[in-house]
Amino acid sequence: xxxxxxxxxxxxxxxxxxxxxxxxxxxxxxxxxxxxxxxxxxxxxxxxxxxxxxxxxxxxxxxxxxxxxxxxxxxxxxxxxxxxxxxxxxxxxxxxxxxxxxxxxxxxxxxxxxxxxxxxxxxxxxxxxxxxxxxxxxxxxxxxxxxxxxxxxxxxxxxxxxxxxxxxxxxxxxxxxxxxxxxxxxxxxxxxxxxxxxxxxxxxxxxxxxxxxxxxxxxxxxxxxxxxxxxxxxxxxxxxxxxxxxxxxxxxxxxxxxxxxxxxxxxxxxxxxxxxxxxxxxxxxxxxxxxxxxxxxxxxxxxxxxxxxxxxxxxxxxxxxxxxxxxxxxxxxxxxxxxxxxxxxxxxxxxxxxxxxxxxxxxxxxxxxxxxxxxx
Amino acid sequence: xxxxxxxxxxxxxxxxxxxxxxxxxxxxxxxxxxxxxxxxxxxxxxxxxxxxxxxxxxxxxxxxxxxxxxxxxxxxxxxxxxxxxxxxxxxxxxxxxxxxxx
Amino acid sequence: xxxxxxxxxxxxxxxxxxxxxxxxxxxxxxxxxxxxxxxxxxxxxxxxxxxxxxxxxxxxxxxxxxxxxxxxxxxxxxxxxxxxxxxxxxxxxxxxxxxxxxxxxxxxxxxxxxxxxxxxxxxxxxxxxxxxxxxxxxxxxxxxxxxxxxxxxxxxxxxxxxxx
Numbered sequence: 220x221x222x223x224x225x226x227x228x229x230x231x232x233x234x235x236x237x238x239x240x241x242x243x244x245x246x247x248x249x250x251x252x253x254x255x256x257x258x259x260x261x262x263x264x265x266x267x268x269x270x271x272x273x274x275x276x277x278x279x280x281x282x283x284x285x286x287x288x289x290x291x292x293x294x295x296x297x298x299x300x301x302x303x304x305x306x307x308x309x310x311x312x313x314x315x316x317x318x319x320x321x322x323x324x325x326x327x328x329x330x331x332x333x334x335x336x337x338x339x340x341x342x343x344x345x346x347x348x349x350x351x352x353x354x355x356x357x358x359x360x361x362x363x364x365x366x367x368x369x370x371x372x373x374x375x376x377x378x379x380x381x382x383x384x385x386x387x388x389x390x391x392x393x394x395x396x397x398x399x400x401x402x403x404x405x406x407x408x409x410x411x412x413x414x415x416x417x418x419x420x421x422x423x424x425x426x427x428x429x430x431x432x433x434x435x436x437x438x439x440x441x442x443x444x445x446x447x448x449x450x451x452x453x454x455x456x457x458x459x460x461x462x463x464x465x466x467x468x469x470x471x472x473x474x475x476x477x478x479x480x481x482x483x484x485x486x487x488x489x490x491x492x493x494x495x496x497x498x499x500x501x502x503x504x505x506x507x508x509x510x511x512x513x514x515x516x517x518x519x520x521x522x523x524x525x526x527x528x529x530x531x532x533x534x535x536x537x538x539x540x541x542x543x544x545x546x547x548x549x550x551x552x553x554x555x556x557x558x559x560x561x562x563x564x565x566x567x568x569x570x571x572x573x574x575x576x577x578x579x580x581x582x583x584x585x586x587x588x589x590x591x592x593x594x595x
Numbered sequence: 596x597x598x599x600x601x602x603x604x605x606x607x608x609x610x611x612x613x614x615x616x617x618x619x620x621x622x623x624x625x626x627x628x629x630x631x632x633x634x635x636x637x638x639x640x641x642x643x644x645x646x647x648x649x650x651x652x653x654x655x656x657x658x659x660x661x662x663x664x665x666x667x668x669x670x671x672x673x674x675x676x677x678x679x680x681x682x683x684x685x686x687x688x689x690x691x692x693x694x695x696x697x
Numbered sequence: 698x699x700x701x702x703x704x705x706x707x708x709x710x711x712x713x714x715x716x717x718x719x720x721x722x723x724x725x726x727x728x729x730x731x732x733x734x735x736x737x738x739x740x741x742x743x744x745x746x747x748x749x750x751x752x753x754x755x756x757x758x759x760x761x762x763x764x765x766x767x768x769x770x771x772x773x774x775x776x777x778x779x780x781x782x783x784x785x786x787x788x789x790x791x792x793x794x795x796x797x798x799x800x801x802x803x804x805x806x807x808x809x810x811x812x813x814x815x816x817x818x819x820x821x822x823x824x825x826x827x828x829x830x831x832x833x834x835x836x837x838x839x840x841x842x843x844x845x846x847x848x849x850x851x852x853x854x855x856x857x858x859x860x861x
């Protein structure tokens with residue numbers, strides 16, 4: 220019993236440690252990445268005796284110190300309790316979603332098989348959507364407690380955008396759920412280990428040599444769902460091109476304009492943690508999660524017949540490393556997206572969510588259902 | 596984890612239901628009255644789920660599923676009514692809505 | 698007192714506290730947040746009672762969508778409170794609530810259920826079992842519920858529109 224609790228606690232600690240650190244480092248990567256894209260140098264003033272440590276000094280020392288030593292200010296007519304509650308409500312869902320994201324297959328120590336996922340829920344993906352829907356509260360309460368018209372405007376826009384794109388996000392994932400037949404994220408990640416060749420029905424076997432050697436990742440089986448989900452996830456996290464709630468040049472800082480110091484740090488960390496969350500979800504659902512192509516539990520089994528057997532720890536290391544690399548890649552894609560694309564207008568955001576993403580997601584569900592029924 | 600006797604859950608939901616009834620009777624803000632109704636519906640959901648667990652039948656959970664759907668519909672319509680009443684009377688006090696025609 | 702009982706009583710106390718806050722707080726936004734807390738605690742109870750699918754749906758639908766709607770309307774109407782509760786009715790309401798609670802508790806605990814819960818399979822309360830029930834035995838209510846939701850959406854839009 221105690222050992223079970225200790226293992227779960229260790230996994231939770233590891234996941235939270237990685238996510239929070241990644242959220243912090245992403246802040247610096249965003250500043251340097253945007254500088255790279257905009258052909259300038261970016262933040263280079265924080266250093267200890269000239270040693271900037273690849274931005275770690277900035278991320279780990281300068282930024283947190285700056286935020287934490289600022290005055291913690293509650294607007295005089297604002298609601299004190301809710302003003303303090305809102306950043307917590309914003310940060311909580313972004314972190315808690317990681318409880319169901321698998322970062323590896325299994326780790327076998329002695330005779331104990333540890334599933335590398337903090338909580339193995341049989342309703343995994345629904346839990347993700349439930350926590351994402353709780354994310355609206357941070358925005359709504361933060362906007363309300365600030366007693367500021369611009370804040371309220373940003374908050375109302377933000378929450379309307381979030382609840383609209385939740386629907387599109389959920390529907391676009393249904394195709395993936397139908398293909399892999401389960402709601403559990405670890406099973407979805409495991410189901411992406413087969414090759415497309417093994418999933419083709421009799422009458423499509425001629426496609427074998429052309430696409431059969433691809434691993435059965437979600438992006439190959441459900442490309443439209445990937446695009447829809449990625450768009451909806453970016454909109455849900457209120458990143459550019461969907462950042463009207465923050466509207467840096469319109470609403471000053473939108474729903475978190477009246478926040479400073481530690482509370483703003485929590486909103487800031489929540490936004491970057493949500494980037495990591497969106498990237499992790501996209502990897503798990505569409506890019507195989509921790510799967511390395513052709514890597515089974517005891518080594519590589521290439522489709523042309525060769526194999527390369529590896530010890531267990533090497534396999535686990537490769538899987539966790541692959542997961543981390545894929546998550547980092549999608550974080551970088553989101554940062555790239557932010558600095559390349561202009562912001563949508565609010566009515567364009569709503570039109571995209573309801574009139575374009577939703578019908579496409581429904582069409583995807585119907586087409587996937589037809590293909591699955593025909594292929595049996 | 597080991598299960599507690601069914602009565603614990605039933606008494607808990609009876610208590611929450613009565614608190615909801617107090618809310619409906621006492622509050623003078625129509626939105627809080629609606630929220631108390633939601634509290635009552637949730638107490639009933641808890642009863643359904645407790646019975647479903649102790650009788651081993653899925654029917655209780657299906658009932659809760661439908662109660663949730665209907666509660667969503669009812670909250671939507673209730674709030675729409677609240678908005679349109681507010682436009683006429685500028686007040687959300689149920690005591691000012693006693694007359695059928697004004 | 699062993700761990701499950703302790704957890705139950707803690708959660709029960711929190712739930713009753715949250716319900717009392719819903720009814721007796723002055724600010725409507727605070728009441729709404731207390732209701733969200735109550736809904737989340739009830740979702741935890743659902744998961745304890747082996748209904749994980751419904752627990753997650755409770756958070757997703759009730760706490761995640763319906764309460765957001767409530768908050769929107771509260772902010773939209775933005776009313777400063779007159780007298781939050783009918784003081785003259787407080788004692789009457791309190792007594793009747795106590796009576797109601799007592800009668801309910803007495804009648805509910807009279808039911809004859811097996812002393813130990815029926816041994817549940819691992820699939821009990823899972824999406825698969827819920828779906829089997831819904832689509833085999835309860836197809837008609839399912840379809841009627843979807844029509845009901847459509848009617849509710851149309852009705853709400855019609856009721857809340859300005860002017861004609």
